[in-house]
């Protein structure tokens with residue numbers, strides 16, 4: 001069977017394909033040997049794909065030969081990309097620059113919430129040492145958004161990641177900071193609008209205190225892994241206001257794992273909500289606007305130049 005396929009490839013003058021691909025085709029053909037039309041379609045599809053994507057392979061090979069490092073080509077619309085070695089001083093500088101731009105957009109988003117009277121508090125799921133709580137506190141002060149800031153956390157680090165649903169990078173107990181330390185970091189004594197709610201989300205989000213949190217205008221999910229993200233999204237489904245902002249700090253870009261998987265599974269369970277992509281930034285920060293189906297949306301205002 002493989003010989004047959006190789007012959008077809010020779011006949012059609014196709015670029016070589018891998019043994020694995022040939023085996024797959026052979027398995028397919030075994031069922032439909034006489035069906036030549038189907039076979040020809042298959043060959044045409046592979047031929048088209050080969051033609052369409054051969055430049056990627058050529059570029060990979062060329063960079064490998066010239067520089068000793070095979071590189072994937074970058075989409076022509078992608079401008080913010082660099083090859084600085086992670087951890088190097090140049091990388092830190094570039095990263096700082098993107099961080100500044102991200103904070104500028106977050107400032108505009110919180111200002112939008114204030115100007116459009118989006119009801120609800122500001123919430124972070126996964127606080128660690130309180131860095132983002134402090135940022136949010138300062139930005140909210142600068143745009144005159146007077147809301148509570150809720151921070152939910154175990155204050156014991158990550159719960160156990162799952163082999164199936166999480167990247168192996170994440171480990172149980174990572175990012176552990178105790179409640180007292182975090183209270184000091186966020187200056188809770190002088191900032192009465194900050195509330196820290198300790199415990200595993202599986203407990204805290206079902207507890208009495210969390211019931212006081214009725215509406216949410218801005219939510220950051222920063223618990224890194226799948227299961228707690230599922231719990232946060234379930235908590236949020238009846239609380240996210242029309243026009244609220246939902247941020248994932250560790251978007252996996254992969255529907256099989258992590259926060260992305262949890263979100264993708266949650267979307268069909270909340271038909272009353274619609275989602276608008278706002279922007280994606282470094283360190284896998286992914287921001288979305290949440291709209292209620294059937295309610296009028298307002299113009300995007302200051303962040304409309306994002307496109």
Ligand SMILES: C[S@@+](CC[C@H](N)C(=O)[O-])C[C@H]1O[C@@H](n2cnc3c(N)ncnc32)[C@H](O)[C@@H]1O
Pocket residue numbers: 124125126127128129130131132133152153154155156157158159174175176177199200201202222223224228
């Ligand atoms: C990456 S850290 C958060 C970083 C933080 N947002 C900041 O500004 O630096 C992840 C946090 O999620 C918390 N976390 C992970 N799984 C949790 C769970 N199941 N219940 C409660 N907290 C959890 C961890 O304790 C940790 O503080």
